[in-house]
């Protein structure tokens with residue numbers, strides 16, 4: 001009978017599509033909803049309220065930065081940071097080349113010029129050597145760069161010691177783009193707390209999320225006070241709406257800050273799980289000799305936001321398609337910004353490192369809600 005065909009267990013299981021494994025989906029804890037409900041109950045559902053105060057206080061405590069402002073994206077935080085450092089039209093800003101484009105876009109919003117710095121092989125982050133070459137060359141060409149945007153990619157802290165030394169020597173402030181490295185430390189201190197300003201992102205794919213959001217951090221109270229003013233349309237102190245400066249609508253909502261409070265409570269668990277996922281992949285895949293994993297440097301601790309493999313022989317894109325055929329999402333590494341069509345005319349200081357990583361690398365599913373069975377499915381295809 002036709003009916004029995006369709007209820008035949010074997011038949012049905014053979015056509016069932018396997019559960020999708022995403023790269024890094026949101027992973028909520030149990031408490032977020034209660035903080036969100038609290039905002040609803042108190043009717044503080046816009047851009048001020050207790051959740052925001054608590055979220056900012058907790059972020060300061062976690063990061064070690066003295067002051068913090070929650071905003072509506074990591075990109076907005078970078079934009080504000082550049083404004084606070086006085087970056088204007090025709091200024092030059094040094095920026096990691098191996099990163100997501102959001103690191104550099106705000107430079108262009110201000111009419112300034114991004115100058116891209118290639119990676120070094122130990123951390124895949126900004127090369128201190130090329131950074132010094134660039135600083136010297138830009139000064140020789142007549143313009144001292146106004147700021148350095150330093151990214152800690154995939155959660156791995158950059159060579160902060162050497163880079164901070166150069167920043168001090170040449171007196172150029174650092175904006176730490178710690179969008180991907182919340183929870184990562186360098187010499188025991190949180191990334192995001194080293195620069196003159198630091199930023200986090202709480203976009204949906206990051207290690208914790210507020211659905212969308214970001215934060216700006218600093219040790220200097222005045223910088224964060226000014227950022228708050230700019231992020232709320234630069235309203236002068238007056239009984240009416242008066243403005244003496246151009247402002248922005250960049251503040252985070254008190255509802256989303258509620259999600260953030262709950263997510264911060266599970267951050268250390270999430271970091272542990274991300275690291276366990278990395279170890280699982282490494283223990284199973286490295287012995288084959290087909291893949292290379294990024295090793296943590298002494299004195300650094302990575303949140304392992306995404307596990308990345310470098311392929312020795314196989315084409316990463318071939319593997320990506322094989323995974324996709326099994327309903328598993330993987331992704332190429334960030335295409336270096338100096339290779340992006342939109343930045344083809346921007347100056348860059350490079351030695352081919354980021355380009356090689358881009359060609360050889362693949363980001364593996366690293367969602368913290370993955371179970372053993374999910375991980376086994378991934379490695380079975382890669383082995």
Ligand SMILES: *Cc1c(COP(=O)(O)O)cnc(C)c1O
Nearest residue numbers: 073074075100102103179201203
């Ligand atoms: C995600 C990300 C950003 C931007 O954050 P948004 O919150 O998405 O605006 C900036 N830099 C890096 C390196 C990122 O990964």
